[in-house]
Amino acid sequence: MAQTQTxxxxxxxEGPTKASIVDFVARVTESGGPYFVPPDQRIATFDNDGTLWVEQPMYVQLAFVLDRVKVLAPMHPEWKDKQPFAAVLNGDLKALAAFGEKGVAELVAVTHAGMTTAEFEKIVTEWLATARDGRFKRPYTExxxxxMLELLAYLRANGFKTFIVSGGGIEFMRPWTETIYGVPPEQVVGSSIKTRYEMRDSTPVLFRLPEVDFIDDKAGKPIGINSHIGRRPIAAFGNSDGDLEMLQWATLGxxxxxxxxxxxxTDAEREYAYDRQSHFGKLDVALDAAALNRWTVVDMRKDWKRIFSFD
Amino acid sequence: MAQTQTxxxxxxxEGPTKASIVDFVARVTESGGPYFVPPDQRIATFDNDGTLWVEQPMYVQLAFVLDRVKVLAPMHPEWKDKQPFAAVLNGDLKALAAFGEKGVAELVAVTHAGMTTAEFEKIVTEWLATARDGRFKRPYTExxxxxMLELLAYLRANGFKTFIVSGGGIEFMRPWTETIYGVPPEQVVGSSIKTRYEMRDSTPVLFRLPEVDFIDDKAGKPIGINSHIGRRPIAAFGNSDGDLEMLQWATLGxxxxxxxxxxxxTDAEREYAYDRQSHFGKLDVALDAAALNRWTVVDMRKDWKRIFSFD
Known part of the structure; x- marks a missing residue:
């Protein structure tokens, strides 16, 4: 195939997937056209894990949690005999899984809380600079x-405001979304823990508390969108059942x-192939809903010439 | 005085107040200068009640609440004998005040919850189109x-992104802030109640619940700023103790x-004069903090040529 496309x-x-995107953008930007949308109402929301970056073999944020437990372990000798920490230190992910959401919540409490927001940002930034994915041997931000980077840029070039709406931690994403995706912190919506405002030696800080504030997943996504954006998107992009309600909110009625x-x-060779069978990114109801609601489904293997910039 | 200023x-x-604004903007926008701030970090946050519009003799949103109780009263004959509703229907604001925050919370529950977000937006928009302030006989949006409108525009012309950060209801403000202030819904931070996502006849809605989600006042303002904006403002504008922590968060350390x-x-003739004595917009600690922290204090009577566009 000639690489002459500019x-x-x-x-x-080329094909129906790409055409559906270009057609939609052409319609809403056609001045005087029947589907014209003023630029300030061109709101597009993107899931992150599995939609903008890899979520296999585990969410990147979970890899961060596991690494942080190992870093903190020397200060917590009791963890060797205490679950779910022992499972992490032994690299026993099956045992960890047995502790379910409660186990992960305990790990999040010790790795995400107990420091200021500025300190947490520094920890995330330093971790992302050095951590490497096991299969691709590259920083996660690659x-x-x-x-999808091209799609984000294409929408912005056509007057859209692009937002990330992720089940992941809002403060885990904000330190790098502007550099990597061109999405500034104020356009990132995610899950959060509570914070407390304090003055320390005449300097104000926000201290991160081990208490869930908001879970931005499933029916939480329209709620998070309403809270942060205050109007309905006209376009939404996801990859799993966690995105179903966001796509409904953007497109129906x-x-x-x-x-x-x-x-x-769909591409086990260049990335991963999974959907209804997978724990991560389960795509069960959402795939059926896509057919019903005429949402575009990207077949990664067929629709994408390359998956990563280094391909 | 000649009106030749352009x-x-x-x-x-002209004077030190205006000069302090112009000097600050000149410094952070001077390319290559020691105080230069890249445009994406030029975040400015504004309180609303008493900072951008009138908050006397009561918050505009409280006037909305009282009017809504009267509109809904025919469907609630029991309110005639039930407090705090009877106080509102009798126009007895002193009796209402005696019920304190709990009383107001009851009124907010019946006037702000029990409908979808789209229905609430319609109610607010219709009310603002017809309601008139008692003293000025004008719509509140005038x-x-x-x-302050000029200040918002001046900052935006210099690359700032302007946000509203108010103790008022986020969904009470969003229907009109873009038209009146040039601040789009996604740049409004405020107090909120919880919502529930529902599908109704294949149409998704968010249903407003009579349950407080977040109070964006005092120490809540830095928390709301962090949640919605994700970085510290470099400029903040307020008028009361409710804004103290926001100004600290923007300027200290x-x-x-x-x-x-x-x-x-300070202008009882053209607007109102109040500070330490007032229930609304109490300015006690914040005024002392202004002197200590070198915050600019606007003396409305001296610093503003006119207060309203119709002056």
Whole structure:
């Protein structure tokens, strides 16, 4: 195939998937057209894990949690005999899984709370600079999908404001989303823990508490969107059942042109292949809903010329 | 005085107050200068009640609550004998005040919850279109301070992103802040109640619940700023003790140029004069903190040529 394409979305193969995106953008930006949307209302929301970057073999944030437990372990000798910490220190992910959400919540409490927001930002930034993915041997911030980076840029070039709406931690993402995705901190929506305002030696800080504030997943996504953005998106992009309600909120029962897209992981060779069977990124109801609601489904293997910038 | 001024902030009198604003903006925008701040970090946060529009003789949102109780009363004959509703229906604000925050919370529950977010937006919009302030006989959206509108525009013209951070209801403000202040919904931070996501006849809605989610006042303001914006403002504008922590968060213990400003209501003739004595907009600690921290204090009577656009 000749690589002569110079239009937008160069890493997308020609075909109905790419055409559906270009058609939608053309319709909402056509001045005087029947589907025209003023720029300030061109709100697009993107899931992060599995939609903008890799979420296998585990969420990147979980890799961060596990690494942090190991870093903190010397200060907590009791963890050797205390679950779920012992499971992490022994590298026994099956044992860890047996502790379920409660186990992960305990790990999040000791790794995400008990410091100021500025300190947490520094910890995340330093970890991302040195941590490497086991399979690709690269920083996680390189494991972002090149076609999706092009899509973000393409939408912004057409007057859209792009937001991330993720089940992941809002303060885990904000330190790097502007550099990697071009999405500034104020356009990131995510899960959060509570904070407490304090003055320390005439300097104000926000201290992170081991208490969940908001879970930005499933039906939480429309709620998070409403809280942070205050209007309904006209386009939403996800990859799993956790994104179902966000895609509904963006596309159903509303007038005008609307666009929903689901990234289907079908490429075991270049990335991963998973959906209904997977614990991560389970795509069960959302895939059926896509057919019903005419959401675009990306077949990664067929629709993307390359997956990563280094491909 | 000759009205020949053509620079920015035409409704501000010349003097140290105006000079402090212009100097700050000049410093952070001077390319290559020692205080230069990149545009994406030029975050400015504004309180609303008493800072951008009138908050006397009561918060506009409280006037909305009282009007809504009267509108809903025919469907609630029992309110005639039930407090705090009877106090509202009898126009007895003293009796209402005796019920304190709990009384107001009851009124908010029946006037702000029990409908979808879209329905609430419609109610607010229709109310603002018809309600009139008792003293000025004008829509509340005309009782915004002309010098502050100019300040918002001046900051934006210099690359700032302007946010509202108010103790008022976030969904009470969003329907009109873009038209009146040029601040879009996604740049409004405020107090909120919880919502529930539902599908109704294939249409998604968010249903407003009679349960407080977040109070964006005092120490809540830095928390709300962190949640919605994700970085510290370099400038903050308020008028009362409710804004103290926001001004601290924007200006103290941080490097570079920072700017804090407090609007002091000193003009009983053209607007109102109040501070330490007032229930609304109490300015007790914040006024002392302004002197200590070199925040600019606006003397409305002296510093503003006109207060409203219709002056």
């Amino acid at each position: 239009g937008p979305l160069p890493s997308w193969n 494991l972002v999908y090149q076609p 509303a007038s005008g042109a609307r666009f929903g897209l689901i990234v289907h992981h | 620079g920015p902030l035409p409704s501000w009198n 009782l915004v301070y002309q010098p 941080a490097s570079g140029a920072r700017f804090g400003l407090i609007v002091h209501h």
